Amino acid sequence: MLRFVFGFCLVAIACAQEAAISTLTSGDAKGTVYFNKTSDGILITGFISGLTEGDHGFHIHSFGDLTNGCTSTGSHFNPHNVNHGGPNSSVRHVGDLGNINANSSGIATIDILDSIISLSGEHSIIGRAVLVHADPDDLGLGGYEDSLTTGHAGARVGCGVVGILAESESSGSPRIVNSLFSIVLTSIVVAGRLVF
Ligand SMILES: *[C@@H]1O[C@H](CO)[C@@H](O)[C@H](O)[C@H]1NC(C)=O
Ligand SMILES: *[C@@H]1O[C@H](CO)[C@@H](O)[C@H](O)[C@H]1NC(C)=O
Ligand SMILES: *[C@@H]1O[C@H](CO)[C@@H](O)[C@H](O)[C@H]1NC(C)=O
Ligand SMILES: [Cu+2]
Ligand SMILES: [Zn+2]
Numbered sequence: 001m002l003r004f005v006f007g008f009c010l011v012a013i014a015c016a017q018e019a020a021i022s023t024l025t026s027g028d029a030k031g032t033v034y035f036n037k038t039s040d041g042i043l044i045t046g047f048i049s050g051l052t053e054g055d056h057g058f059h060i061h062s063f064g065d066l067t068n069g070c071t072s073t074g075s076h077f078n079p080h081n082v083n084h085g086g087p088n089s090s091v092r093h094v095g096d097l098g099n100i101n102a103n104s105s106g107i108a109t110i111d112i113l114d115s116i117i118s119l120s121g122e123h124s125i126i127g128r129a130v131l132v133h134a135d136p137d138d139l140g141l142g143g144y145e146d147s148l149t150t151g152h153a154g155a156r157v158g159c160g161v162v163g164i165l166a167e168s169e170s171s172g173s174p175r176i177v178n179s180l181f182s183i184v185l186t187s188i189v190v191a192g193r194l195v196f
Helices: 002-006 172-195
Strands: 019-024 030-038 041-049 054-061 067-070 096-102 108-114 129-133 156-164
Touching: 019 129, 030 108, 030 156, 041 096, 054 108, 054 156, 067 156, 096 108
Parallel strands: none
Antiparallel strands: 019 030, 019 156, 030 041, 041 108, 054 096, 054 129, 129 156
16 A cells, blocks of 8 residues: 555565566467556456457466467366356356457457456466466356356467566666655654654
């Protein structure tokens, strides 16, 4: 909260990551996805190419392990062990981000705001995987045997590991504000000692 007020991290107060990135390198679908922390949730943006036209299930899977391609990323990130759903469902996996839509060039433009995933704590997606599927995610409503586990989204066509985005922890201008704040704080302390 203090970070929103002052725009920087106070020393000795652990500060959450502000942005993360995933480069999809494994599979036919390639691209880059950004996860930016905002006051309304995590803003997910980017482009993924090499897709068939239409909707494709888009999830966070549990493991950032690409040793066997997208197969080794495990299943949907689901720390509360509940059923699969859509991004707006009251019951969903933390990793359920719904669908992305590819145009006739096979490119999906991603612009999703999600209030469940996080860049820190229990719902943190750092070190896990972004995954794109061959088919649409039915958001748990399709009635197939795998609708409530995977959204019946089919094969894994692209994935990447989510990592901390460079220069997202602190930047030049907040440090200047930080220094100014320290000077003000020191002045208040010194003034307080003079008075009392
Ligand atoms: C996300 O954060 C990065 C790093 O601060 C920044 O370069 C990028 O423009 C941000 N993207 C959006 C959509 O805000
Ligand atoms: C979820 O809600 C947001 C905000 O109302 C909306 O833009 C989005 O299309 C919804 N997603 C789904 C899959 O219904
Ligand atoms: C598909 O989207 C990409 C990215 O916005 C754009 O460059 C491309 O022109 C679009 N293709 C079509 C057929 O609209
Ligand atoms: Cu998936
Ligand atoms: Zn799921």
